[in-house]
Amino acid sequence: MVNALVLADLYKTYPGGVMALRGLSLMINEGEIYGLIGPNGAGKSTTLKITVGLLKPDKGGVLIYGKSVMRNRIEALKLTSYVPENPVVFKNLTVKEFLRFITGLRSIKWEEIIDYAEYLVEGFNLSEKENTMLYQLSRGMLQKVLVTAAFLVRPKLMVMDEPMAGMDPEAQHFFKKEVKRLVSRGATALISSHLLDMVERFCTRVGIINKGRLVAEGTIEEIKKIASEESSLEEVFLKIVKG
Template sequence: MSQQVYAVEAVDLYKSYGDTWALNGLTMRIGPGEIYGLLGPNGAGKTTTLKILAGLLKPSRGYARIYGVEVSSRRVEALRLVGYVPENPVVFQNLTVEEFLRFVAALRGLDWREVSGDAEYYLEVFGLAGRKDSFMGELSRGMVQKVLVSAAFLVRPKVLLMDEPTAGMDPESQHVFKEEVRRLSSKGVTSLISSHQLDSVERLCTRVGIIYKGRLIAEGTVEELKSRVSEKPGSTLEEAFLKIVKSGESGG
């Protein structure tokens, strides 16, 4: 029987910043087509996890793989499979929106003629069609976020790594984002989304992991996590999250 290959695999990840340990043996595995929500309080290790998976940080111990490709040792190969939206957007402010998308496509070795139609589609659905000649530095935070999400979708990834991807977005654009993630999921694209917007995670994600002090302390579908802490009908993911984190704090 062949060994299963996961879309995203993090095994026994440790990461220290000086004397502070951001990750303490984090292990999680995500299959093709899953929409996985990564939750945790501030400082739990969510952003560190995504940066390791995106090849921006090296773990102190353990390993991360994208479709079986070890990220630290085969970073370029692994990142060909990934679309990434960082928590804190860093963009070339003197590039126009279209120039930025062309630049991202070129970095991935994509012919603009092949993806220009996708670029036009995403700019249209995110309400940016009239801003393609605007400089990135002129855009609001929400608009920049929509461009970054469009760029991540544009590279035709097998895995999307997204850290607070809807930050600053208007409700209509958040809806567009969720619908596109669902559409890509139906085609086998895996999404790992770190977010504090628990109501959005509850409606979007097929599975959720909760990390606390650099460890995965709970994992399952939204319904499984809710039933774990309450049998009360109508309970929310937010209630489950707060109880699970509190339990983690008390060592329960």
Template sequence: MLRLENVTKTYSKNSIKAVDNINLEIERGEVFGFLGPNGAGKTTTIKMIVGLLKPDNGKITVNGIDVWQNPIEAKKLMSYVPDDPELYNKLKGIEYLNFVGDIYEIFKEERIERIEKYLDIFELKGAIKDTIGSYSHGMKQKLALISALIHEPEILILDEPMVGLDPKSAFNLKEIMRDMCNKGKTVFFSTHILEVAEKICDRIGIIKEGNIIALGTMEELRHHSAKEESLEEIFLELTE
């Protein structure tokens, strides 16, 4: 579903490779966790996948569609929620969701049904007619997640999605992610909450200084460890 081939990104200010010739293949029906210390290259990689940053070298495809050769077709298949969503503060929540629905050309009946469903799940119905500027950080995160889910993307790409969510909403998001993949869709997400990654991910990739230093299932990652360790212990062992 998602393929990165020899992808590299260098920032010209210091000539340091933020992402250094990485290769990844993510399958349909997979929850993939992308982990790494601060500054390891996670967000840079994600921004290249969704078309916000152009790689210096390499190729990124979504379901065989080149993200840079055919950006509109690629983006029809995906949704992206950044770690700090920038929303239109002067719009009401419902206006924003309808704006996103218009972009993805979601039919009215389907749009209403999906919006109602996710407003209930994330308990945002009472504030949906308020302006986004009045929302807390957690409420903005919920609205961004709802907007990413209403067109039922083939691949959901999330950068630190649990930040700002209350425990119930975080639990519901994990359920949604798992349910999506059970239906043959794909989730690619970064997180610092290693317990979450350990519980819900089919495979995990760990990036450090722009390089993938570990990749596999929990069983495969443990195989390269000296003992039956948790993901947290494996992560610290590899990155320190």
């Protein structure tokens, strides 16, 4: 089994003294949809930002398909796509310009992916917005644009922070369908979310993070066994997090 992502013993303290991660380790295998859940301030976004090289850990390392993000940043990130927690975009670009910008960074020719781009744009109901400036779009629409860009770059590892926030049900359905399709073709997904119902039904494995540490990990069934619960992930989550 190929390790798509290895996070080894990550520590991170912010300048203000807040200790966000305290020795977090996890391993995700190729073909998994890994859900990272945890209360606010648990360290989820910090973990994801370290994964894609936006933050430097004080200690520990990140390997994406065996490539170190710290030492071999470009090669590691070539395999990765990222959807940030907040839909920040280049607001004075149009949807189409933004997608061409992001794909161009990977030397992907637009002609090669135009069909897939059209499929995604249609799937997310963005067809009429292709030439709209991004500052004119709502939060949900921006989220769709960022997710479209993340799919378009043909990633082997998708790192997504609350990817469905603000999306309408139709777009959520399309998103899940597309993630499953990409994963069935060898991609891997690391998704942080507060939507526990979605994680329970959608993710193949789940990690629960609290106070900067991974406190439980496994398939939904395994997690439930850890908590000795037969109920929903939500109740198991609350039991684990609150001790």
